[in-house]
Amino acid sequence: MSARFTMLSCMHDNLIREYEKYPTAKELWEGSKVAYSSTSATRLRALTLRFNQYVLDPKHSMIQHLNVMKDMILELQNSGCDLSDEQQVLVVLRSLPEQTWGYVKLVLTHNEQIKKFDSVTSHLKLEVKRRESERAQQDAFVAHAGQRMPPKDKCWNKSTGAGPSHSQSQK
Structure with missing residues (x-):
């Protein structure tokens, strides 16, 4: 057969x-x-709407967020909807929350050299690394309770067993 x-x-x-x-x-x-196998107009509209309204999920890292955005772009391109580079960049920037990424959004929006998805992706990854190193540096300067050393003049002399009160009484 x-x-x-x-x-x-x-x-x-x-x-x-x-x-x-x-x-x-x-x-x-x-x-x-x-x-x-052609994509219906309804499906294409749903994909476009989902892409345009997607925002960074607080549970996701920036890398995960950018991967989801890239997957949506590829899905739209495979469906026959070609997004311009400018559209891709603007939607990615719009997807970032204003509270934590507002300054970065402002800088990247007005940067004339950022015209492609890959360039905005690399800038966002660099910003994540900068924030992580800044956070690690801040943690290095934080004093933790219970780790304070006693002052030098109040230390016990281990060889003689004499402390500050014992040495004062001998004088």
Whole structure:
């Protein structure tokens, strides 16, 4: 039994008449792909809306957020919707929360050299690294309770066993 025959036998009668003109299974498959794999206008609109309204999830890291955005861009491109580089950059910047990323959004929006998704991605990754190193540096200067050293003049002399009160009484 051939693949073409198997494919035709799985179709309704009205479709069989339409697709039996293809002599090979490959041509039959290509013909059905052309007829049924196009993205509907509703699906395309839903993808575009989801992309335009997507915001950074507080549970996600910036890398995860940028990966989701890249996946949405690829999905839109595969559906036949070509987004301009400027659209991609603006939507990514719009997706960042104002409280924590407001200054970065302002700087990147007005930077004339950032015109592509990849450049805004690299700038955001650099900003994440800068913030992480700044946070690590701040943590290094924080004093922790219970780790305070006693003053030098009040230390016990380990060799003689004499403390500050003992040495004062001998004078």
